[in-house]
Amino acid sequence: MGMNDTNDLHKRNGLMHPSVDKVLVIEGTHAASYAVKLAKVQVIAAYPITPQTGVVEKLSEIVSHRDLNAKFIKVESEHSAMACCIGASISGARAFTATSSQGLALMHELLHWAAGSRLPIVMVNVNRAMAPPWSIYVDHNDSLSQRDTGWIQFYAESNQEVLDTVLQAYKIAEIVSLPIMINLDAFVLSHTSEPVAIPKQDIVDEFLPGREALFRVNPDEPRAFGALIGPEAYMEMRYKLFQAMEDAREVIRKVDSEYSEKFGRSYGGLVEEYCTEDAEIVLMTSATAVSTARIAVDELRSLGFPVGLMKVRAFRPFPVEEIRDLARRVHKIGVMDRNISFGATGMIYQETKAVLYNAPVRPKLFGFIAGLGGRDITPETIKDIYSYLLNHDAPESETVWIGLKSSQESRSDRGDSSSEAFGQNENL
Amino acid sequence: MIEIRMHGRGGQGGVIAAKILASAIFKEGRFAQSFPSFGVERRGAPVLAFTRVDDKPVRLRTAIYEPDHLIVLDATLIKSTNVFSGLKHGGTILVNTSASIELLKFPEEYSVAVVDAADIAVRHKLGAKSIPIVNTSILGAFSRFTGVVGIDAVVEAIREGVPIMPDENAAAAMEAYEAVKSTASEEILGKIKVN
Numbered sequence: 001m002g003m004n005d006t007n008d009l010h011k012r013n014g015l016m017h018p019s020v021d022k023v024l025v026i027e028g029t030h031a032a033s034y035a036v037k038l039a040k041v042q043v044i045a046a047y048p049i050t051p052q053t054g055v056v057e058k059l060s061e062i063v064s065h066r067d068l069n070a071k072f073i074k075v076e077s078e079h080s081a082m083a084c085c086i087g088a089s090i091s092g093a094r095a096f097t098a099t100s101s102q103g104l105a106l107m108h109e110l111l112h113w114a115a116g117s118r119l120p121i122v123m124v125n126v127n128r129a130m131a132p133p134w135s136i137y138v139d140h141n142d143s144l145s146q147r148d149t150g151w152i153q154f155y156a157e158s159n160q161e162v163l164d165t166v167l168q169a170y171k172i173a174e175i176v177s178l179p180i181m182i183n184l185d186a187f188v189l190s191h192t193s194e195p196v197a198i199p200k201q202d203i204v205d206e207f208l209p210g211r212e213a214l215f216r217v218n219p220d221e222p223r224a225f226g227a228l229i230g231p232e233a234y235m236e237m238r239y240k241l242f243q244a245m246e247d248a249r250e251v252i253r254k255v256d257s258e259y260s261e262k263f264g265r266s267y268g269g270l271v272e273e274y275c276t277e278d279a280e281i282v283l284m285t286s287a288t289a290v291s292t293a294r295i296a297v298d299e300l301r302s303l304g305f306p307v308g309l310m311k312v313r314a315f316r317p318f319p320v321e322e323i324r325d326l327a328r329r330v331h332k333i334g335v336m337d338r339n340i341s342f343g344a345t346g347m348i349y350q351e352t353k354a355v356l357y358n359a360p361v362r363p364k365l366f367g368f369i370a371g372l373g374g375r376d377i378t379p380e381t382i383k384d385i386y387s388y389l390l391n392h393d394a395p396e397s398e399t400v401w402i403g404l405k406s407s408q409e410s411r412s413d414r415g416d417s418s419s420e421a422f423g424q425n426e427n428l
Numbered sequence: 429m430i431e432i433r434m435h436g437r438g439g440q441g442g443v444i445a446a447k448i449l450a451s452a453i454f455k456e457g458r459f460a461q462s463f464p465s466f467g468v469e470r471r472g473a474p475v476l477a478f479t480r481v482d483d484k485p486v487r488l489r490t491a492i493y494e495p496d497h498l499i500v501l502d503a504t505l506i507k508s509t510n511v512f513s514g515l516k517h518g519g520t521i522l523v524n525t526s527a528s529i530e531l532l533k534f535p536e537e538y539s540v541a542v543v544d545a546a547d548i549a550v551r552h553k554l555g556a557k558s559i560p561i562v563n564t565s566i567l568g569a570f571s572r573f574t575g576v577v578g579i580d581a582v583v584e585a586i587r588e589g590v591p592i593m594p595d596e597n598a599a600a601a602m603e604a605y606e607a608v609k610s611t612a613s614e615e616i617l618g619k620i621k622v623n
Contacts, residue, residue: 023454025447025451188489191464192462192463192489193447193450194460292487292488379490
C-alpha cells in the first residue's frame with residue numbers, strides 16, 4: 001500500500017487531525033503515561049501492582065529522561081501513594097497516581113480524604129478482580145466498591161480514550177474540585193497495543209493550562225486543611241460536595257465538546273449511544289465490552305433486529321438524564337454488569353433501576369452479569385444477551401448470569417489439554 | 429481481519445514481536461492490535477502473543493480462538509501444548525527449528541515454513557546460545573512466508589521497537605527473510621491468502 005493510501009486511510013480514522021503530533025502503537029498503560037506527561041503533572045506517587053505497573057514504569061522513564069519536570073515519589077504502599085497525592089494537591093500541585101484492585105482497596109480511607117478535601121487528583125485504576133481467589137484479570141468490583149467516596153469515575157473503551165480522558169479529567173477535576181478515577185480493563189486495554197494519536201503539546205497547553213489552586217498550603221497565608229468540624233457545618237460541606245458532583249455532569253459534557261473542537265475526538269460526555277435512533281431494545285454496558293458489543297449490534301442490525309447500545313462512560317456522576325431520555329424511546333433496556341454487588345444485583349443495573357423508578361416512562365429492565373474475573377466477553381456473549389432480551393417480555397430473575405458453567409465444567413476447564421493430533425512429531 | 433497467534437516461552441520475546449508486528453502493519457497504513465496471553469509471565473513458561481490486522485480500527489477485544497497464522501518460536505511447544513488449536517483451514521505455520529522441513533509432519537491443509545531463527549539470532553549476538561532472542565528473526569521470515577506485512581515496514585518497526593541492538597535485530601530479520609524454507613512453491617511464497 002502506497003504512502004498516499006496510508007494517509008487517506010488514517011485521515012478517515014481521525015489519526016491525521018491537525019492536533020496530532022504522532023501516532024504510536026502503544027498499550028493502554030502507556031497511553032495513560034503519555035497523557036500524564038502532556039498534562040504536565042507535577043507530582044507522581046505510586047506503588048506498582050499488576051496490571052497497572054506499565055503506567056508508572058513508563059512515567060519513571062519519562063521523568064528520569066527529564067521529559068517531564070515532575071517529582072516522582074516512590075512509596076511503600078498505595079495508602080502512602082494517595083497520601084502523597086493529597087499533600088501535593090493541597091500544596092497546589094497537579095498530582096497523579098495509578099493503581100489496581102487490592103491496591104485501590106488499600107487506598108480506600110484516603111479516597112474519602114481526597115474527595116472530602118475537594119482535591120483535583122487524577123488516578124488511573126486498572127480494573128482487576130478482587131481476591132480471593134487471586135485474580136489479575138478484569139472486572140469492575142474494585143472501582144465500583146469505591147462509588148461512595150466522592151470520586152468521579154470514568155470507564156474507557158480504547159487506549160485512545162484512556163489518553164483523551166486523562167486530559168479531560170484534569171480539566172474537569174480542577175473546575176469542580178473533585179478527584180477523578182479513570183478505569184481501564186486489565187489486559188484487555190492495559191496490555192493491548194493499538195494506534196494512539198498523541199496530541200501536540202502546545203494544543204494540550206491551550207486546552208489545559210497549569211493548575212491555579214483556589215486554596216493551598218502557603219506559609220505566608222496560613223490555613224487549616226481538613227480540621228475537625230462540628231455538627232453545625234459538616235452537613236453543609238457534604239451538601240457542597242454533593243452539589244459539585246451534580247454540577248460535574250454539565251462540566252463533563254462541556255469539556256468533552258471543547259475537547260472535540262480542539263482534538264477531533266468526542267466521547268459523548270457521560271454516555272455514548274450507538275445505533276439507538278430506531279432501536280427498540282438497548283443494551284447498556286461499559287468499558288471494553290462496549291467495543292466488542294458494537295460488532296454484535298452491527299451484525300444483529302444487518303439481520304433486521306432493532307437493537308442499540310448505550311455506553312456508560314461516567315458511573316459517577318451517574319447519567320440520570322441520559323438514561324431517562326433513553327427510557328422514553330425504547331421498549332426494553334438490558335444492563336450488562338461486569339461486577340456484582342452481593343445481596344443485590346449488578347451495580348449499573350441497580351442504579352439504572354433507581355433512576356427509572358420516578359421516571360415518567362419505564363421500559364422493561366433486565367440485569368445481566370458477565371465477564372467476571374476476566375471471563376472473555378465475545379460477540380457471542382453479547383448476542384446471547386440480545387437474544388434473551390428479544391425472547392423475554394420480562395426477566396426471569398433479578399440477575400441473569402451469562403455463560404455460567406456447571407461445577408463439573410469449570411473443573412475440567414482448568415487444565416490445558418495437550419495436542420493429540422500433533423503430539424507425536426518426533427523430528428522437532 | 430487477519431489473526432496471528434505466536435507461541436513462545438517467557439524470555440524469547442514473543443510479546444515484543446507481536447507488538448513490533450502491529451507497529452509494522454500500522455506503518456503500512458492498516459490497523460493492528462496486539463496483546464499477550466493474559467497471564468503471569470515467567471521465564472521459560474509457555475507464552476502466547478496475538479496480533480490482529482484489519483483495514484479499519486480493530487474493535488474486537490477478545491482472545492483469538494481461530495487464528496489464520498501461527499508462529500512457533502520454540503518447536504518443543506508443539507509436543508507439550510496444543511499449538512494448533514483453532515488454526516483455520518488453509519492456515520500457515522511458521523516454526524523456528526533447525527530440523528529440515530521435509531521431516532515435519534503436519535496436515536496438508538496447512539502451509540508450513542521453517543527457519544533456524546535461533547542460529548540466526550546467535551550469529552547476530554542476540555541472546556546466548558542457551559537462550560537466543562529469536563523474536564526479530566522470526567518476523568523477517570514471517571514477512572517473506574505470508575506476505576501479511578512487507579520486510580521494509582518490519583525492519584523499520586524492529587529498529588524502533590527493540591530496546592537494544594537495533595542494527596543486529598534488523599540484520600537478523602533480513603537474513604531470516606532470505607533463509608525461510610516453505611512447503612509452498614516460490615510463486616506462492618508471500619502470496620498466501622487465508623479464507
